Amino acid sequence: MTTPVQDYTEHTIAATTRRADVARLRSDFPILHRQVRGKPLVYLDNAATTQKPDVVIDAVDAYYRRQNANVHRGLYMLSEQATDAFEAVRESAARFLNARDSSEIIFTSGTTGGINLVAAAFGSAQVRAGDEILISAMEHHSNIVPWQLLCERTGAVLRIIPITDDGELRLDAYTKLLSDRTRMVAIVHVSNALGTVNPIKQMIACARECNIPVLVDGAQSVAHMAVDVQDLDCDFFVLSGHKLFGPTGVGVLYGKAQHLEAMPPYQGGGDMIRSVTFEKTRYNKPPQKFEAGTPNIAGVIGLGAAIDYLRGLEWEAIGAYEHDLLTYATEKLAAIERVHLIGTAPHKTGVLSFVIDGIHPHDIGTILDFDGIAIRAGHHCTQPLMDRLGLSATARASFSFYNTREEVDLLATAIPKIFEVMG
Amino acid sequence: MSDLGELYQEVLLDHNRRPRNFGALEEASHVAHGHNPLCGDKLTVYLKVRNGVVEGVNFTGSGCAVSQASASLMTEGLKGKSIDQVEAMFTKVHNLLTGKSTGAEDTEDLGKLRALSGISGFPIRVKCATLAWHTMHAALTEAADEISTE
Known part of the structure; x- marks a missing residue:
């Protein structure tokens, strides 16, 4: 005793x-x-x-000093090494979030970039006039404005899950707001202004019953807790590298393969295509379909170092x-x-x-x-x-x-x- | 290095605690709303101008000590001034706040408004102080446009 x-x-x-x-x-x-x-x-x-640990700062430094080359293009060793290092981060980001496959990991400019991508690409294919997008009263502007832009374009309607005075989501109101018009639930995992941890697993389960996809804004959660996208069963999960001890200007969008395959491209350009003629362009498969142009290679490599660092904790x-x-x-x-x-x-x-x-x-x-x-x-x-x-x-x-x-x-x-x- | 005492001078703190000419001005001839998107502060400036002279200035709104005091000091400073004098004062205060004042002759007729002099050492707070002045300026110039169309 x-x-x-x-x-x-x-x-x-x-x-x-x-x-x-x-x-x-x-x-x-x-x-x-x-x-x-x-x-x-x-x-x-x-x-x-x-803030950034030495390993992140050193990784970015080492990349520019020893590895800098464009990815997915060069037929020389340097480009091959840069591509390998870049794609290795996709693998480790997939493990970090427990994604089923690394092709479900898209590198973005950050959480804002990821939400805009989903709102534009998923939204343009799936959202029509009269449809509803459901967000909460505690969202960051980056999880409000992209949906407002989508609503303006399509005639869809933004609905808001209310909160209590303490800053808790009202789950009773949430379940009532879910309807056959709801096309997307976009919800913050941890409130940046209040620190509230939302019961997203429960919320996703509710949405799943009505077959409504859920995007989780994980900008504030990933630095404080382990995230398992399969366990959560979310459709999209977005995060920023710089809030995860990595560099600014880089982020991750996790999307379920079925959505990424069905979604039209977001931006057009190099890397996201399979073949281009003036008559017809064929798009690349995910994740490249959503990564037009030269990515933030150094940022991704720095993010990889941050993820490796966190795996040791x-x-x-x-x-x-x-x-x-x-x-x-x-x-x-x-x-x-x-x-x-x-x-x-x-x-x-x-x-x-x-x-x-x-x-x-x-x-x-x-x-x-x-x-x-x-x-x-x-x-x-x-x-x-x-x-x-x-x-x-x-x-x-x-x-x-x-x-x-x-x-x-x-x-x-x-x-x-x-x-x-x-x- | 700037210190806190330069920013939060006694006159400024006094005007923050007890803002002068606070409240809507019913007989205002010019009104404008100001907004600082950085901090969400909102301010409304009311002016009563007759025969080219500012007879009354009031303000409403909420904000930090710097924005409240700057607005309060402004209302005191502008009362009784001609539009030309208001323009000159606007420029002088703007220079004072952005550290562009070159010497004592630039600020000697600013009176109590010199309590805003420490703000230039805090670049991030300059917008707090200029909000009232830009709002006042917008009220005067936009209303002037409306008047000219009549």
Whole structure:
């Protein structure tokens, strides 16, 4: 039988081990050692973009120094090596998301690029006037505007799944909104503004009953949890490399093979064709069908390095550590007078949004910057969500596995200084 | 290096806490809405212009301390000025905010508006301060077009 004393000791040992692990992880990220305004950088804007480990920076550097050539074209060794390295990332991205086949992995410019691709290509083939696209009240603009453009083109109608004041999706309303007119459910996995983790598996199962395809915006989830697209049974899953410790300007669209084969091309150009004559062009098979033009080769190679890096981490331990950190930060900030937390759904990850009575988030952001603390202040590209919550903006601290309780303490200590400055 | 005290000068903080001329102006001859897409802040500027003179300026809206104080200081600064003087002041404040003021003669007649001088050291916050001024300018010029068509 375990005595309370031993429990405590075990807990302490576990906590110490975690701290050691985090110190080791932090040493992989060179930028975390720089100073801002004479203070150590406290980077709490991971929902905007994550920092890059040495292995990613080195992979991009090495590619340009030793491997740079265009892919899928050259008949020389350098191009062959670049193509092999590029296509190897497709394989590892497929494993990372547990896609059935690497041909279901399309490289894009990012989450926005991926959603636009689906809205345009899938939408133009499947969506007609009077059809409905279902999104939620907590979507990022990138999962709103591409569907609005589609609706404008086709005469389809955008429907919105409402949320509670805590920032939880209303599943009761969701199931009622699904109908035989619904052509697509496009839903954010983790809210970038609130941190809410949506019950997407359950939502996909509901949509599946009506044979409605589901696109999951995974921009904010993939850096915090393991994702298995087969287990989720989603039709499309989109992510950004730069929010996954990889370079900017690269992302992944996973699409079920049956959809990718049926969808018309998105953009026309080189690489996406099999043969071209002025009379008739035959298109390549997926994934090349959706990758017109020279891709972001260095970005893809950097993303591959990021995925390899993440494969060396234990998601369960990371999840537990981040959960502990978010809980700690939530308690710390909630205890500060005048601070109100925005987004208090029971299931959250990575994001702590807040407002302070009488002080605009922009002023919070500027003042925290003088303590070396980087947070985001604004509407987080979720203006309809801000309207729903009756806010124009929030301040947002967002975490990664390399953040620490000490950094949370620095944030909590810095907030009362804002009151001093603003009077 | 700019410090926080230069940005958040006492006059600015005072105008943020107690904005002057806040509220709609019913007899306004010129109205314009301003919007800062970066932060979602919205502002409406009301002007009552008679015989080429600004008799009243008010504003409504919400925003950060910089945008609120800049709007409040602007309403005080413009009252009683001729359209030409408003134009000159608009240019001077714009130069002040963007760090283009060359010397004391550029700012000496700006009075309290000199409290905005620290903002130029914070490039990302300049738009917060210029919002009210651009909105005011749009109100004057667009309304002038309407008047000229009558």
